[in-house]
Amino acid sequence: MGFSSTVYNAIFKRTSTMALAVIVSAFAFERTFDLVTDSIFEKVNEGKLWKHIKDKYETEE
Amino acid sequence: MAATVGRICGVGLLKPNNLTTIGQISSYSTAKEWTRGKKALLGTLGIVAGGAGAVLVALDQSVKASDLELHPPKNIWSHSGIFSSLDHASVRRGFEVYKQVCAACHSLRFVAYRNLVGVTHTEAEAKAEAEEQMIEDGPNDEGNMFKRPGKLSDYFPSPYPNEEAARAANNGSYPPDLSYITAARHGAEDYIFALLTGYCDPPAGVVLREGQYYNPYFPGGAISMAQALYNETIEYNDGTPASASQLAKDVSTFLKWTAEPEHDDRKKMLIKVLGIFSFLLGITWYIKKVKFASLKSRKIEFRPKK
Numbered sequence: 187m188g189f190s191s192t193v194y195n196a197i198f199k200r201t202s203t204m205a206l207a208v209i210v211s212a213f214a215f216e217r218t219f220d221l222v223t224d225s226i227f228e229k230v231n232e233g234k235l236w237k238h239i240k241d242k243y244e245t246e247e
Numbered sequence: 248m249a250a251t252v253g254r255i256c257g258v259g260l261l262k263p264n265n266l267t268t269i270g271q272i273s274s275y276s277t278a279k280e281w282t283r284g285k286k287a288l289l290g291t292l293g294i295v296a297g298g299a300g301a302v303l304v305a306l307d308q309s310v311k312a313s314d315l316e317l318h319p320p321k322n323i324w325s326h327s328g329i330f331s332s333l334d335h336a337s338v339r340r341g342f343e344v345y346k347q348v349c350a351a352c353h354s355l356r357f358v359a360y361r362n363l364v365g366v367t368h369t370e371a372e373a374k375a376e377a378e379e380q381m382i383e384d385g386p387n388d389e390g391n392m393f394k395r396p397g398k399l400s401d402y403f404p405s406p407y408p409n410e411e412a413a414r415a416a417n418n419g420s421y422p423p424d425l426s427y428i429t430a431a432r433h434g435a436e437d438y439i440f441a442l443l444t445g446y447c448d449p450p451a452g453v454v455l456r457e458g459q460y461y462n463p464y465f466p467g468g469a470i471s472m473a474q475a476l477y478n479e480t481i482e483y484n485d486g487t488p489a490s491a492s493q494l495a496k497d498v499s500t501f502l503k504w505t506a507e508p509e510h511d512d513r514k515k516m517l518i519k520v521l522g523i524f525s526f527l528l529g530i531t532w533y534i535k536k537v538k539f540a541s542l543k544s545r546k547i548e549f550r551p552k553k
Contacts, residue, residue: 230330
């Protein structure tokens, strides 16, 4: 039994597990995609964002 | 639809007519009975009127002097690139310039102190900024308006209570609200920068009335705002040398932020959109290939029964 048929039998065969897989993978994709694009944006704008200068103004509370 | 059209036109639509009745628009002409002389007269009249109109437009255009203004040069801002965010250190300095120079005449009605939090100031700093200002609030139990120190939720106080008061104090000119000024002027932040640094002596022949100054970037040239930014007009808290062009650049960046507070989010969203859509484009291309593979490689045969 190959990998694809194992995956099919374990996940995609039943609607319940299929729906669960869609929800979980959507969550995982969204998180990683946001992290990646945010890090690209911060890399491009290194030193310009509030995030990069705020430690100069924050005082310990 | 087709049934309705058929019912209105009747069977006439179905008859072949070799385009003789549909194509001949001249059968609707009213000029058929005109004599040769009348046609020539009307034709000449039309040409003369059209030519005269064209000459008038050409003469008018040749002496147009309404565009006597200097368009601001395009500067390379640190936020000019398609993925480039605003320089928040510059926005913070620009706020200092606004507060100490511009705020004397110009309001910033649509920006609240809470908007500064996480953009240019920490929450504690923004609270301190708000508390420096006395905000009119009320009415209290006795129906009177009263002054209280500002809170984070307060909008920036205006220097004048209304437009009439502003005009009365400024020689009849109204200092515009600066909240959306870069969105409201051609040239946006380039214009603000050029205007603030572009004051000069009026050229010969330009007469300025009292209280007016000459600025070639201002439409018409005569502006009621005096040059406000000079070297060392204010002192920056972060120690940046406060040259006039540095002050103008920082306040232009600040005003860019007030007009487009979503600027950074928008550019970050562009990265996400490009990512998602290139992914979707790839999927679309692949599915098209898969679906068309069987359609393009199939063969249809006709085999008559023997």
